[in-house]
Amino acid sequence: xxxxxxxxxxxxxxxxxxxxxxxxxxxxxxxxxxxxxxxxxxxxxxxxxxxxxxxxxxxxxxxxxxxxxxxxxxxxxxxxxxxxxxxxxxxxxxxxxxxxxxxxxxxxxxxxxxxxxxxxxxxxxxxxxxxxxxxxxxxxxxxxxxxxxxxxxxxxxxxxxxxxxxxxxxxxxxxxxxxxxxxxxxxxxxxxxxxxxxxxxxxxxxxxxxxxxxxxxxxxxxxxxxxxxxxxxxxxxxxxxxx
Amino acid sequence: xxxxxxxxxxxxxxxxxxxxxxxxxxxxxxxxxxxxxxxxxxxxxxxxxxxxxxxxxxxxxxxxxxxxxxxxxxxxxxxxxxxxxxxxxxxxxxxxxxxxxxxxxxxxxxxxxxxxxxxxxxxxxxxxxxxxxxxxxxxxxxxxxxxxxxxxxxxxxxxxxxxxxxxxxxxxxxxxxxxxxxxxxxxxxxxxxxxxxxxxxxxxxxxxxxxxxxxxxxxxxxxxxxxxxxxxxxxxxxxxxxx
Numbered sequence: 001x002x003x004x005x006x007x008x009x010x011x012x013x014x015x016x017x018x019x020x021x022x023x024x025x026x027x028x029x030x031x032x033x034x035x036x037x038x039x040x041x042x043x044x045x046x047x048x049x050x051x052x053x054x055x056x057x058x059x060x061x062x063x064x065x066x067x068x069x070x071x072x073x074x075x076x077x078x079x080x081x082x083x084x085x086x087x088x089x090x091x092x093x094x095x096x097x098x099x100x101x102x103x104x105x106x107x108x109x110x111x112x113x114x115x116x117x118x119x120x121x122x123x124x125x126x127x128x129x130x131x132x133x134x135x136x137x138x139x140x141x142x143x144x145x146x147x148x149x150x151x152x153x154x155x156x157x158x159x160x161x162x163x164x165x166x167x168x169x170x171x172x173x174x175x176x177x178x179x180x181x182x183x184x185x186x187x188x189x190x191x192x193x194x195x196x197x198x199x200x201x202x203x204x205x206x207x208x209x210x211x212x213x214x215x216x217x218x219x220x221x222x223x224x225x226x227x228x229x230x231x232x233x234x235x236x237x238x239x240x241x242x243x
Numbered sequence: 244x245x246x247x248x249x250x251x252x253x254x255x256x257x258x259x260x261x262x263x264x265x266x267x268x269x270x271x272x273x274x275x276x277x278x279x280x281x282x283x284x285x286x287x288x289x290x291x292x293x294x295x296x297x298x299x300x301x302x303x304x305x306x307x308x309x310x311x312x313x314x315x316x317x318x319x320x321x322x323x324x325x326x327x328x329x330x331x332x333x334x335x336x337x338x339x340x341x342x343x344x345x346x347x348x349x350x351x352x353x354x355x356x357x358x359x360x361x362x363x364x365x366x367x368x369x370x371x372x373x374x375x376x377x378x379x380x381x382x383x384x385x386x387x388x389x390x391x392x393x394x395x396x397x398x399x400x401x402x403x404x405x406x407x408x409x410x411x412x413x414x415x416x417x418x419x420x421x422x423x424x425x426x427x428x429x430x431x432x433x434x435x436x437x438x439x440x441x442x443x444x445x446x447x448x449x450x451x452x453x454x455x456x457x458x459x460x461x462x463x464x465x466x467x468x469x470x471x472x473x474x475x476x477x478x479x480x481x482x483x484x485x486x
Binding site for chain 2: 003005063078097098101104105106143144145146187190191202203214223224225226227228231232233235236237238239240
């Protein structure tokens, strides 16, 4: 389901340096505006350039040949969340949805990591192919009225990741492991500053993994007595922390 | 994907008034414990009775005939959220997942309502059949280690609902409409007391609907500049408000 709360342009579609431009679209975006959103001449739509500014566009003409727009870019996209998400690779269908949900939440750094309870076969899913990932990111940006593409990093081996990559990633940041056990601290609310949040697979990180993260400065946090699915935990944790 | 962080018993499976009992299970729950969770004799599992207490059970014997448990019920389930959720009926696949996610979050009162942007055909989905709804609720309780079944109420007509049903539902409670517009207030954090939260369809409530809710005492709230999908908005709003 495509929401397109923002009409997203690729950088080459926008004249370099211009703040206003006339555009002619005749691809599926034009079709979506005409057939799904039932836009008419004279309507205004929100517009943005990938990794660039946002603004509005007046529909000057719309017909079966496409759509003619007069567009102005005059605003920054919403600020990114100061968050680096470490997520144990979920099963493929959940992964696909989570890439979109993370994008709509404003997460810009997503590291998919291995964990004892991640099924090895998950690393072979076509949903990890760059074009499939990009598709979910673009849908998420259109949904959220954002333009800044998230970055996805894959770490199919846990130990090399926590020992060789994580120390530099985590340096100087608040580091939290979501771990729904009674001795975890309540997840803090409304935090400021750069944060790294690690979320385990269904069934959780195993003790060895929690300890390796602790050795990198991670404290365990929880959201209460109920165990959430990963798909619910991601927006719940991000919202409590930042929104 | 069944998590079964709690082995859920039906009330008739537990001897009335007992705090400890020996049980013999030989259905799919026994199979799940044996084949998926790979439980062994001597292991302890969490157990609960639907709409009743929770506790632990010692696996005394486990084999292809089933599983013999010595179970003790000694704790209350986690407290319910003081929340009544009004949710514009989402499309069927999202509905199915949301029923589960709402259950894991601890929501006990779910009202599915109509809205201008709800497709009429959604009301015909088999996922609204009581047995299908019950299945998602039970999976959610097993996931969340809860026992209290949520209640689902269907309101396929918006106006009669807000005029005839909502005033009594809303009386004396904090009433919020999630509405991602700049003039909405930031969603409050960590609130106390009974709250009614209305969440619109993809594309949002139309102005008429927002006004009808306002006439019942609802104020509009938002979580920031990004427009979330309903599936992301529900855990994000619930978490900010209550977790």
